[in-house]
Structures are given as C-alpha cells and as structure tokens.
Amino acid sequence: MNKQVLIAGGGIGGLAAALGASRAGWDVRLYERAGAFSEVGAGVQLGPNVVRRLQAWGLQRALQSVAAFPERLQVRSALSGRELAVLPLGADAVQRYGAAYATVHRADLHGVLLAAVETCESVQLNLGLGIERHAEANGAILVRTTRGKDVEGDALIGADGLWSHTRVQLLGDGPPRSTGHLAYRAIVPQRALPKALRTRQVTAWLGPRLHAVQYPVRRGELQNIVVIVQGPARQDLQSWDHAANAADLKGALAGSCSALQTLVRSVPAWRLWPLSDRPPVRSAAQMAQGLVALLGDAAHPMRPYLAQGAGMAIEDAAQLQHALAMHDLEVPLRLRRYALNRWERNARVQARSQRNGRIFHATGPVRWGRDAALRLLGPRLLDLPWLYRGDGSSASSL
Numbered sequence: 330m331n332k333q334v335l336i337a338g339g340g341i342g343g344l345a346a347a348l349g350a351s352r353a354g355w356d357v358r359l360y361e362r363a364g365a366f367s368e369v370g371a372g373v374q375l376g377p378n379v380v381r382r383l384q385a386w387g388l389q390r391a392l393q394s395v396a397a398f399p400e401r402l403q404v405r406s407a408l409s410g411r412e413l414a415v416l417p418l419g420a421d422a423v424q425r426y427g428a429a430y431a432t433v434h435r436a437d438l439h440g441v442l443l444a445a446v447e448t449c450e451s452v453q454l455n456l457g458l459g460i461e462r463h464a465e466a467n468g469a470i471l472v473r474t475t476r477g478k479d480v481e482g483d484a485l486i487g488a489d490g491l492w493s494h495t496r497v498q499l500l501g502d503g504p505p506r507s508t509g510h511l512a513y514r515a516i517v518p519q520r521a522l523p524k525a526l527r528t529r530q531v532t533a534w535l536g537p538r539l540h541a542v543q544y545p546v547r548r549g550e551l552q553n554i555v556v557i558v559q560g561p562a563r564q565d566l567q568s569w570d571h572a573a574n575a576a577d578l579k580g581a582l583a584g585s586c587s588a589l590q591t592l593v594r595s596v597p598a599w600r601l602w603p604l605s606d607r608p609p610v611r612s613a614a615q616m617a618q619g620l621v622a623l624l625g626d627a628a629h630p631m632r633p634y635l636a637q638g639a640g641m642a643i644e645d646a647a648q649l650q651h652a653l654a655m656h657d658l659e660v661p662l663r664l665r666r667y668a669l670n671r672w673e674r675n676a677r678v679q680a681r682s683q684r685n686g687r688i689f690h691a692t693g694p695v696r697w698g699r700d701a702a703l704r705l706l707g708p709r710l711l712d713l714p715w716l717y718r719g720d721g722s723s724a725s726s727l
C-alpha cells in the first residue's frame with residue numbers, strides 16, 4: 330500500500346507539493362481552508378531556476394500558454410526616470426540557464442499546477458476544510474480538521490502560508506514580523522493603457538524609500554504593477570488584500586519622476602498588502618521534525634525583493650518529491666533529507682531579499698553609490714547565477 334501524505338494549504342506551494350508527492354508514489358490528501366481555490370489578482374516573476382522545475386514536471390507547454398517571457402530587465406531611477414542598467418532576459422536567459430525568465434498571473438500559475446494535480450489519481454483535494462492541529466502517535470500523524478474530524482497519514486506537510494498553524498504547532502516561534510513596507514498592486518489590461526505605458530519587459534524603478542516594478546502577464550495581455558512604499562500598516566496584517574487609498578500612494582510618489590507618476594495615475598484601482606516576513610531559516614530542524622515538514626511561506630516567508638517566494642516553494646516541492654521517493658528510508662529521515670537540502674538556500678534567498686529591500690529603498694549617499702554601481706556594472710549586478718543555476722538542493726546551489 331502507498332504511503333499517505335497530508336498537505337495543509339492549496340496555494341502554489343501546497344499544489345506543487347501535492348504534485349511532487351504524487352510523482353514520488355505517495356497518496357495525497359490536500360486540505361485547503363478556503364471554500365474555493367483562488368489566487369488573488371497579482372503577478373509573479375519566475376526565474377529560470379523555477380521555470381526549469383516546472384519544465385521537469387512536464388508543464389512547459391501549459392506555462393507557455395499563459396505566461397509572458399520578457400525580453401529584458403530594465404532598472405530606472407524613480408527620481409529622474411533615467412535608465413540605470415539593463416539585463417537581457419529572453420533568449421539570453423535560455424542560453425545561460427537552460428530555461429526562460431517568465432512572468433505570470435498568480436491565478437494562471439495556480440491553474441497550471443491545479444490542472445496537473447487534477448490528473449493525478451492519487452491526489453484527493455478537500456476544499457473548505459482546514460487543518461487545525463496535529464499530533465504524532467505510533468509512527469503516524471493524526472490531524473484534526475476544522476470540521477472536527479481526525480485523519481491519519483504517514484506525513485504532514487504544512488504549506489499553509491505566512492500565518493501557518495502547522496508552524497505555530499511545530500516551532501512555536503511566534504507570529505511573523507511586520508516589515509513596515511506596504512505593497513500597492515494592480516493588474517491592468519495593456520489595451521486600456523496609452524501605448525507609451527504598455528510594456529513587454531520587466532522594469533524596476535528604484536527610489537528613496539520606495540520602489541516599483543511593472544511587467545506583462547497573461548501572454549502580455551495584462552500588465553502587473555506593484556509599488557512598495559515604507560509606512561505603517563493601518564489594516565489587519567493577517568488579511569492580505571485591502572482596497573487601497575490611491576491618494577496615499579500618490580502622496581508617497583510626490584517626489585518621483587513624471588513617467589512613474591503618469592503610470593501610477595493610469596491605474597483605476599489599487600489593492601494594498603502590508604508585508605510581513607521572518608528572519609532567515611537557521612537550521613534544517615526549522616523545516617522538518619519527525620513526520621512534519623514545512624514548505625513555502627510557512628517555512629520561509631520572505632520580502633518580495635528577489636521575486637522568489639513562490640519560486641522557493643516550487644523548488645521545495647521538487648526536493649520534497651526527491652526525498653519522499655527514497656523508499657528505503659524511514660519517513661522522518663526522508664523529511665530530514667528534504668530539510669537538509671533546502672534550508673540553506675531558502676535562508677540565503679530570504680537574506681538576499683531583505684538586503685535588496687535596503688538597496689532598492691536607499692537614501693542619501695548610499696542611493697548615489699547604488700545608482701553609480703548600476704550604471705557601471707549593470708548586468709553583473711543584476712544577473713544572479715547562484716540563484717538561477719541552482720537546482721533546489723543546497724549542495725549544488727551554494
């Protein structure tokens with residue numbers, strides 16, 4: 330009889346984990362607390378390291394049918410509008426890393442993973458049913474669902490996001506910390522924008538105390554725009570998605586160049602996300618203990634300044650697949666192997682994301698130095714071979 334893994338969470342991480350576990354020959358029961366699978370309207374960048382994982386699962390064509398593949402990454406000053414640096418992506422990324430750099434609507438990426446999972450007979454999806462708590466007994470894991478039912482499995486994967494219950498129970502290390510950064514996000518049909526504001530590339534605007542990123546998604550038909558500013562979160566931190574006050578955003582951008590202000594003014598409605606994170610993972614034990622492992626934001630929530638949160642969840646899932654397939658090892662050893670292969674890379678990406686935030690929002694002389702370094706060394710600073718070449722195991726990626 331196949332072993333059975335229980336997965337808490339049906340986000341990008343949970344679905345990727347279900348796919349990986351099923352490919353490793355396990356039966357899967359996935360529990361998603363929400364009544365319907367839905368991914369809020371926003372974009373996700375996927376580096377070649379992540380696209381390669383999706384290709385390995387045979388999802389290349391599905392991704393191609395929904396994603397955009399920007400030709401280049403451009404960095405501009407949010408103050409002057411000047412171009413500071415450019416990194417070619419497109420065919421260059423494929424040549425350097427064996428996979429493209431993609432930008433995709435979260436709902437489309439979620440849909441690609443969901444469609445793949447739905448073809449796996451060994452996966453059972455339970456919607457509107459959360460996992461409340463878990464306990465290990467006699468070599469099995471027992472979970473209590475939100476409807477009060479007990480379910481037994483051979484392993485539990487907590488892919489239940491930033492505010493993970495599984496993590497609280499496993500590590501008890503308190504809630505995530507508020508970063509003091511707010512993300513204003515919007516998705517706009519490119520056709521609704523004046524021609525000059527439409528885009529086929531990734532553009533990052535770096536300013537003092539703020540930055541903005543814009544890129545195409547859904548085959549280029551839509552444009553994703555995110556502006557991250559520093560400021561107190563006035564709303565409930567646990568709920569991601571709030572209608573934003575556009576006047577606050579315009580105020581924050583008052584000193585920015587007219588090109589960025591024009592772009593922001595062209596957006597009819599913004600959503601607001603207060604950003605939280607945790608310090609980088611410190612050991613394998615923070616990712617797996619006994620029959621329980623954490624994956625994605627539950628394990629290593631990060632600031633979005635390296636655009637790799639969902640990417641690391643997908644890499645986690647690929648390594649989980651590898652570990653679960655080690656059929657001659659006891660289950661706790663397989664999960665430990667997964668954690669050993671992942672924690673250092675996740676910690677590095679978390680730390681680098683935090684550092685990028687400081688660089689993106691630099692003020693005074695540091696900002697001058699940043700802009701000068703980008704003008705001089707552009708592609709060398711923007712290209713990240715350690716990240717894009719990594720295959721998701723710490724041994725080969727550090």
Ligand SMILES: Cc1cc2nc3c(=O)[nH]c(=O)nc-3n(C[C@H](O)[C@H](O)[C@H](O)COP(=O)(O)OP(=O)(O)OC[C@H]3O[C@@H](n4cnc5c(N)ncnc54)[C@H](O)[C@@H]3O)c2cc1C
Pocket residue numbers: 337338339340341342343360361362363372373374375458459460461488489490491492493494495512514555602604624625626627633636637638639640641642
């Ligand atoms: C502004 C911003 C920009 C970003 N840009 C990028 C980017 O460009 N590239 C990138 O790779 N990443 C990006 N990210 C990060 C990325 O969105 C996350 O890292 C990723 O979505 C995490 O996926 P997850 O499945 O681990 O968690 P989540 O997406 O949070 O999913 C967790 C799921 O678990 C469910 N759940 C919660 N509790 C329970 C429970 N007790 N039982 C059952 N289910 C439960 C929830 O309903 C949810 O569906 C960005 C994030 C932000 C905020």
